[in-house]
């Protein structure tokens with residue numbers, strides 16, 4: 001890879017962003033393990049690739065970690081049972097984004113018996129490792145659900161930098177903070193494994209500076225670890241400004257590199273992994289237990305006991321909230337993920353997905369939104385956009401349906417981070433508009 | 448669950464900024480200038496301010512009603528327009544003429560183009576220019592400051608710019624404090640600067656346009672052999688640069704565009720002052736630059752993140 005890359009001493013500049021309130025109420029709450037719920041619902045689409053096909057039938061006995069769905073497609077990862085028990089039925093559920101996918105409903109026997117086939121993977125080569133990562137079922141645990149084996153499975157020598165995303169810039173969420181505090185050695189050994197097996201030169205842990213305890217702990221373990229990693233790992237405190245944890249922004253602030261439109265991090269030599277994903281990889285290498293639980297933050301004004309919980313994947317929101325003391329008042333809005341990018345759910349029957357990192361239940365007051373009014377062209381949205389877009393200009397083009405103009409003005413780089421709408425004094429539905437613009441461009445391309 | 452949950456698009460949080468709060472900040476920022484107006488030009492200016500605010504608000508309300516659109520008086524933008532227009536008038540003006548100005552500002556310039564955010568020129572400035580053209584005598588009859596305290600009929604004076612063209616100069620201190628003839632809200636530079644600092648501190652406006660505007664007037668009038676300090680303190684430069692040229696709707700959004708806009712306003716102002724047959728050029732310069740805003744925006748578009756540069760073809 002030529003000259004040895006140096007580690008950044010301070011973050012590179014990024015543009016835009018907003019000062020979102022932190023509301024990290026649960027930062028000091030030690031994670032608690034939730035007991036197995038009475039049943040789980042394992043969705044066959046918890047990643048961005050083709051959905052899996054169920055490989056079990058109703059009535060089958062399953063154990064923790066047993067494969068219940070799989071698919072050979074490039075972007076797919078297997079799905080595992082998160083409890084032991086009996087398959088009740090295979091059904092169709094509507095995902096929060098409106099798509100319909102198959103799901104396996106499993107009745108738990110409360111025993112959590114691990115599957116007999118589970119053993120640490122044997123890894124000798126780079127390809128073994130990529131395959132093991134796929135078998136573990138891990139996807140980008142930060143929210144997007146991009147399969148990790150695809151991120152790292154690029155040509156040899158293409159990637160020189162591993163970036164660990166511990167920014168956790170969304171308000172309320174503290175699950176990554178807890179991961180760093182409770183499992184710092186797991187994080188570092190995961191980094192070590194990926195760096196060695198994937199022949200990556202340096203690793204940068206990007207973390208917002210509103211988590212001083214986590215930074216301290218990570219710094220300590222990195223100092224230890226650097227003895228046998230030639231000082232190639234560093235913790236980079238970032239300013240606490242939403243959205244530092246957005247992949248492209250994080251790459252820019254950690255390395256100064258700009259991911260070109262329509263390209264992937266690997267095209268600028270980076271692999272970005274969420275801190276929870278890297279810690280999971282390390283534990284998988286040790287135990288061989290696939291991804292069956294997830295640490296999430298449960299918070300919001302409608303929840304009785306906000307806290308961090310380690311939950312079996314597929315547990316219904318209802319059961320999770322029940323475990324957290326139930327609802328304090330009637331919830332007006334339930335969100336999967338953070339308040340800036342999270343999805344509002346139609347009900348609390350939805351099962352937890354691998355890529356979710358929070359469940360927020362807002363009371364009526366907290367969910368209240370103002371009516372949109374006319375755009376006053378104040379430019380706050382454009383100033384806040386980390387991607388350098390000009391929303392009022394784009395809204396005009398969306399109204400005209402001008403696909404070419406939209407593409408020229410960069411609509412496709414919009415990551416729907418919500419900074420624009422957050423900043424807008426007229427409460428314009430800018431993010432919806434952006435989505436509309438993207439679909440105009442996509443359908444024009446198809447023609 | 449029996450109760451339906453709200454399903455709305457992200458983000459589920461907002462910064463809390465609203466149009467109303469922004470307009471309220473602008474009104475607060477105009478308080479010092481309004482107070483100065485009343486001190487120097489007396490109750491007549493207070494009446495002008497009241498008449499303009501009341502008629503702008505009423506007109507906005509009526510327009511929205513007639514057009515069957517959602518009413519927007521609550522956003523306070525009509526109050527801002529009324530206040531700005533009043534501050535741009537001479538103290539002795541007949542209030543009926545002021546009301547006519549409000550009709551131009553709110554009905555013609557603002558609502559006929561679709562209301563807030565859709566007008567392409569600044570309502571208050573356009574109204575001032577229309578009044579200037581329709582009532583040239585009344586609009587340029589200036590009263591001397593503090594005349595209102597005397598019992599005799601008020602004596603008319605001249606603006607510092609007019610005095611200068613006759614060869615009389617006005618002291619810097621008088622200019623800075625506003626102890627001169629002129630529109631009621633434009634004379635006191637001190638009050639306007641206070642308001643400007645407030646707006647910048649509250650992040651309501653970016654300082655780019657005022658700085659470029661005032662700075663360029665300073666430099667350019669110096670280069671052309673004028674007295675730079677006099678030129679930035681006299682006439683409508685402060686009021687125009689801080690409050691009129693920074694109007695969101697009629698100025699460019701991104702920083703590069705703001706620089707061009709500010710400098711452009713200043714250049715036209717100075718050229719009018721030095722070479723045209725008019726004593727003052729701030730209003731005309733701003734309205735001309737307002738018209739150019741779409742072109743400036745086109746030239747200064749920000750480059751989206753990671754977008755490859757295309758061969759520059761306009």
Ligand code: SF4
Pocket residue numbers: 374375376377378379380381382391392420423424425426427428430
């Ligand atoms: S922030 Fe809202 S009001 Fe301001 S320019 Fe953008 S869309 Fe318009």
Ligand code: SF4
Pocket residue numbers: 384385386387388389391413414415416417418419420421430431434
């Ligand atoms: S949602 Fe899109 S347009 Fe809005 S700030 Fe984020 S990237 Fe920019």
